[in-house]
């Protein structure tokens with residue numbers, strides 16, 4: 475549409491940035507992925523949530539956190555009364571990285587080089603949205619945001635000062651919770667994740 479055409483202009487909006495990202499070839503992941511999965515949410519969101527990379531469902535839908543991890547994320551937010559629609563939700567890496575096994579596409583973790591290439595987009599998103607709080611879910615998001623070697627387990631669950639007066643808050647990735655084999659441990663960890671997300675609800 476004419477509107478879409480317009481958004482190709484570098485007019486400094488999220489829409490034009492997302493449009494530009496559709497053609498990204500900064501790393502090789504675009505070769506196998508269906509499409510770029512850009513961040514989603516209001517341009518003026520106070521809170522940005524960063525995951526790892528789109529999964530199988532997200533790659534097909536073109537939207538972040540719509541598969542099983544997204545459902546756990548949504549359920550957690552619902553249970554604590556946070557409206558996802560108010561959050562800007564994105565990923566450290568914008569293309570799905572996978573390995574094919576039979577008919578299945580098995581998620582592979584992005585490597586440091588891929589995260590570093592894609593950080594350019596994340597930094598643009600931060601510059602445009604100007605969130606007051608950034609929530610890093612998991613080690614990849616944390617690495618993308620800080621470049622540091624901190625462990626999620628060591629810094630999760632408490633606010634950390636970031637550049638430009640922002641707050642960084644680290645928690646686990648919902649996919650990690652889904653992978654826990656022990657049901658009791660899983661339940662405990664989901665509770666802890668929910669506790670962490672209460673910080674997001676109470677953030678002012």
Ligand code: URA
Pocket residue numbers: 525526527528529532537538539540541543544565649
């Ligand atoms: N896992 C992520 O990190 N991001 C998504 O969008 C989906 C699953």
